Amino acid sequence: MIRNTCIKKNLKRLYILAIAAAIAFGLYTPGWTAGDTVKSSDVSIQVRATAVVKGDDILLGEIADIQAPDFLADGIAALELAPAPKPGKMNQVDGKRIRDLIMGHDLVDPEMRVTVPKRVFVKRDSQEITDALLKQEADHYLTGILGTDTYEIKQFSVRGLSVYPAGSLSLAMARKGELDNKGRFSFQLDVMVDDVKQDRLNIKGKVALYKSVVCAAGDLKRGTLITDADVRIQQIDIFRKGGDYLTALSDVDRMALNTNVSLGTCLEKDDFKPAPVVKRGEVIKLVAAKNRLSIVTLGVCKEDGYVDQPVMVENLQSGKLVRGLVRN
Structure with a gap:
């Protein structure tokens, strides 16, 4: 930023010196109309009592109304005063000091009409970063992490925010933080004005991430074999609740609760165990098959049986105990 300012100042000095040299050597004869010679008394510089400036220096053209021919007016307007x-912010500048600064420049001579009030109030133009722009950057950051999931920013704070010079303002990602399992996030932004870094902001906040999970539709007891009527899908903030929640009704198919749950409880994998397909004492079919030959008889389960798991069965015809696999 310092280097850019120095370059601008040097260019302004060269511009002013070029005008002065052109006038001194007769290469340029400014005039109100083509061919007329300008008189110093025809030049008027009237400084206003209040003015707004944009850059790092107070330029005469920003605080005064200048009447002069052709680019002589541009040269006078480019004079740096302070x-x-x-x-x-606003500064009060003594009028005599401003007059002395004006009269001390090569392009100004005593015959020019220079009017300066007793005091001049100069304010620097500025701009601020809106909350909407910062929230937009936070949304862009979170979308990059969460994708299309539904979320809501619950807490949001900015450290380092200030007032910035007028110009083309933009924000650039300086450091991407992490989103933890509590929904807390942080990142840093560089504030740029006309592509020059002005500041670095620290952004922190907390986000709610909503997902559809399986919840109890009523009070359910341990051992309950879950049906569609026992559960429902609802959205929760998983960062607030935590846990390994089930997200589809099919996740609880053929499952039984291994704990008591109350209405509205969000259900996790650890809340369930596989439900037995056949229960102890239940009469079932016994099928013995080999090649294309099969024999079917009845038996009594001696224990609860689960799909694709072995179970002990008493053959009602022979009275013998046999072990077989439970099929759906």
């Missing part, structure tokens, strides 16, 4: 206030 450092400008900080963005958004």
